[in-house]
Amino acid sequence: MQNTLRDAAIVELRSRVLEACIMQSRLPDGMPLDVLVNDTLYHEKKRLEIDRKSPTRDADLAFWSSVKAKLGRGSGEDVRNLLGQIIGRFADEIRGNFSPTLYNVATRVMPKALPMLLNAMSPRRLLQRGIPDIADTIVIQGQVDALRKMSQKGTIILTPTHVSNLDSPVIGWAIYAMGLPAFTYGAGLNLFSNPMMALFMRNLGAYRVDRMKTAPLYKDVLKEYATVSLEMGNHNLFFPAGTRVRSGKIEQRLKLGLMSSGLKAYVNNLLHKKEQPNIYIVPCTLNYYLVLEAETLIEDHLQREGKSRYIITDDESYLMRKILQFTQNLINLEARITVHVGDPIDPFGNRVDPETGASLDRHGREVDIVKYVTDRKGVPVHLPQRDRVYTAEAGEAVAREFLRHNVVVATQLTAFTLWEILKRRHPEQDLYRLVRTGDEGFGVAASLLTEKVLAVWQALAARAERGELHLESGVVAGGDAAAIVRTALRHFGTYHTHPVMVRKGDRVFCEDMKLLHYYSNRLRGYGLEKELDQVLRSEVAA
């Protein structure tokens, strides 16, 4: 993204939001401009009361005090100017400081820097093996060619699954490795406050999202920022889960914010008769053997029964020691992070032919998507209620793609099997009791676990055959249940405070039921529990 473009974008953004404010203020039910300023002032004052650590606190306090002073006295023209200033201030805050030069440097350095950092604690290993390459750790697969083609034919919104704060640097690197230009993305301020994350974030085209800011006007500016950026042809990255998924499941209820920006940008592109008006949504999944913050996330999930605490500021990803330990494991165990790129869809949820860029219906017939947004005279038109429904449909399509492009790894498969065995062993216990009391140290015979893993694998393989999910190439795709269990045990034995499962003699024990539940959850949504109920219930080896 060129800086000139960015300045133009900011000007465009400011005038758009200001005009919208003025327009709505003239409606019978509209909010007068001074009330709008006052409302924003109120929300910001409230935020500043709580948000005492904000580095810009003093400047913010001064600004809002001056707003307050001017508000009572000004004429209509003054209020408009004041509102313009507020919008401008929000826009400037959101705007990152992306520089193409920095991006190039960062992406060149990162493939070496990340593993080096991971390995920095062990000079001996460095000498033995040389500097490992990140490409060995992050495997990129799926519709990579389609993504590259789509990026030539229109503007991309890449929507990955979200389980970890590592997702941002991982996907950032993957974008670079696929030979794509930098993607713009909105990252929470909390990511910038972590020195390690900030190192990667700042330079990857991120703009800043301050989740503490609750003023509706701020959210409008934020959404419009994404819209304008898409219209300028900048590819965007957006985690539709909104926040890291706490339960370990594949996210199915999505936040549609940026996807609605995609549709808005598309209609604007049509109105401006852009040469390449199309916006393509490309879902992708990130698949880890182990998740950096798994312990905190599942704890939060169980405590709040899925109602996510918005921001966790003290999880594992803020502890340098934990990050180092985690990444060391990645290298030592040759664990891989799989980035699986899914099939492109349009902002209405139709699939897209990567060769032509045209949308297709379920029978492969070409769809003229312009018709979805035109009025009776054939002119493209924004209709917010209609567009919300379209976006909801696109969201459902993304959720389906997430399930379809999930890559099953050994840890999830083994955790799922063990969890389901234990759950059936204690039918009288509900989830919370089972998690608390665990299995009382009884364990499962290793041979039995292996046998049941094979049964689950067979059900998964049948689904993979039908294109409903993917098996990780290597140990899972191989189908050797004993090897799958061994791999899982090897990974689970490291990193987490308590090993998720361990083998003692000929039995396998779960030592952390919460984490077992967390890792097993990744395989929910495929109907495995019901299909394999009898198999998992019987603890007698066949």
Next chain:
Amino acid sequence: MSSDKVVTVLGGGSWGTALAHVMAVSGAKVLLWMRSDDRVAEVNEQHTNSRYLKDKKIHPDVVATADLERAAKFAETIIVAIPSANFRSVAYELGDFVTGDQVLVSATKGFEAEHLTRMSDLLREETCCRKIGAISGPNLADEVMENMPTATVVASPYHEVIEKTAALLAGPTMRVYGNHDLVGVEVHGALKNIVAIAAGAAAGMNLGQNSMAMLLTRGLAEISRFAEALGADRMTALGLAGLGDLIATCNSPLSRNNSLGRKLAEGKTLTQAQAESIKVAEGVNTTFAAAKHASRLGVDMPITRGIHKVLFENAKPHEVLAGLMSRANRYEHTEVQIDAPSLVEGSVVETALAVAARERGW
């Protein structure tokens, strides 16, 4: 494609024809698509559809065609009133001709049994269209043809669909209500046919008004449980598409499902009863689909199970009635058995006290 009060109706059965008629009465130009050339000629020349509506006169602004492409391209809004068994294949053919700006509205009440697919889902799956909705309500085709006043519900997630369809349907004899709960409206529209069969059987057995009221109320209770399990809004059960349609269908001997029930009460088998009518009783398919999916959804549907037994398992209506009447007594809303309430009370001590009291026999 001119758009001012122009509409296509697919399906020349009694309901499709009645819809075409009522919209023509309201001032719309209507193109009615049907497969049979003979009946196309009859509608265009004699303005009747004698196979389904005897000698009732159809408004002259209803023009019939057998050309699906012409029908699809004739109007922005297309209302589809094809029996559920053929709905998908017609929707697929339609998919060749429609574009994304068109509005498709299902007027068929029923499911595709295998996956409990609603008719609006079929339109969505088989065409590129998104602006999709459904109409449902107490709308007996024969009464609509007689220009008797009634009301209907247009349901869609899109304002636009509701507004455009309402503009076409509303007229001197038809009031239109909107609802965003497409799932609820469609599910109630389909499932009420099961209760209608039961009501027909009850009427055929001369069980009286009390039992009819019981059947309707408990029928509505189980339908709305099923609908809620599929994501419907509970309030829809109390609207025109729920209670309204149920009352009309169950009280009217004109309803095909109702008359099927009466024939069953006379001791006829499903095959015999169906052989006597050319109109399709959607309730048969729906009973099959609902019974199949009720257990998966964890919904108890005793009346539906009973009708399923009569239709497909050769049970006699009076046996099923006896079975229903001898069911354990239950709480009305929670379905908990009266003589086997939950043992756990507020606290540990209260639970112990309650258990002790029960053991002493109150």
